[in-house]
Amino acid sequence: MHEHNLTNKIAVVTGGTRGLGRAISLSLARLGATIAMNYRRDEASAAKTLDEVRAIAPRSILIKADLEDDAQVRAMVTRAASELGGLDILIANAAATAFKPLLETKPHNLARTFALSVNGFVAAVQEANKVMRDGGRVLMISGIDSIRNLPGHGVLGAAKAALESMVRDFAFELGPRGITVNGLNVGYIDTDSARFYANYLGDNYEDFQRRCAERSALKRLPTLDEIAAVACLLCMPAASYLTAQTIMVDGGFTLSFPGVK
Numbered sequence: 001m002h003e004h005n006l007t008n009k010i011a012v013v014t015g016g017t018r019g020l021g022r023a024i025s026l027s028l029a030r031l032g033a034t035i036a037m038n039y040r041r042d043e044a045s046a047a048k049t050l051d052e053v054r055a056i057a058p059r060s061i062l063i064k065a066d067l068e069d070d071a072q073v074r075a076m077v078t079r080a081a082s083e084l085g086g087l088d089i090l091i092a093n094a095a096a097t098a099f100k101p102l103l104e105t106k107p108h109n110l111a112r113t114f115a116l117s118v119n120g121f122v123a124a125v126q127e128a129n130k131v132m133r134d135g136g137r138v139l140m141i142s143g144i145d146s147i148r149n150l151p152g153h154g155v156l157g158a159a160k161a162a163l164e165s166m167v168r169d170f171a172f173e174l175g176p177r178g179i180t181v182n183g184l185n186v187g188y189i190d191t192d193s194a195r196f197y198a199n200y201l202g203d204n205y206e207d208f209q210r211r212c213a214e215r216s217a218l219k220r221l222p223t224l225d226e227i228a229a230v231a232c233l234l235c236m237p238a239a240s241y242l243t244a245q246t247i248m249v250d251g252g253f254t255l256s257f258p259g260v261k
Helices: 019-030 043-054 070-084 107-131 154-177 192-200 205-215 224-235
Strands: 010-013 034-039 061-064 087-092 132-143 180-186 246-249
Touching (some): 010 070, 019 087, 034 043, 034 070, 180 224
Parallel strands (some): 034 061
């Protein structure tokens, strides 16, 4: 039994062609998995990532789907299992929101954020339950806005908090089949979204990065591969008794006392 690799495993990664999702897709492939990478509209980055992943896992595929659309989410999971021969791992990584104060949030901002993050996750797990083999893995990528105030993150933070709650409930519903359900919460990571957020705050991006690094116990920022490595650990066969948890992988960022220089 391959306890410490993912040989012959089939994985779906939402938002799997850019940023952290791309790093996770590549890391899973290096460990032996075949990947169905979901994307919404960036054809160029999707094609580039597919080439990179196929160089390691040649049967991997792209699935274009808008995760705000329930039917497209369900079809994505069904197609991945049908084309690749089953499903062992579902990683819900995709997220999107409008950065603005809750006092300025419009109904469509709420609806779109929750449709993609919360409704999309529920639909994906429901469909995965039909095709996932016993002993499978479900992993939800969360963020520190679920537990801390971040200006402009009120809607996404609420959605992520809801997802962390659902992780616990899904873990008990799927547990009898040996399927584990966990969350992975990250602090600051260098992605397009982080750069956009720094701009929203009116910050110089390099200064923003430096302040985030200083708050880490390790006094540096993580690489995306370091975060992806933990995601892969949670998907290993050996991680069979770890479930119903959301694990913080932030280098101590959220525990740092802001008054210390």
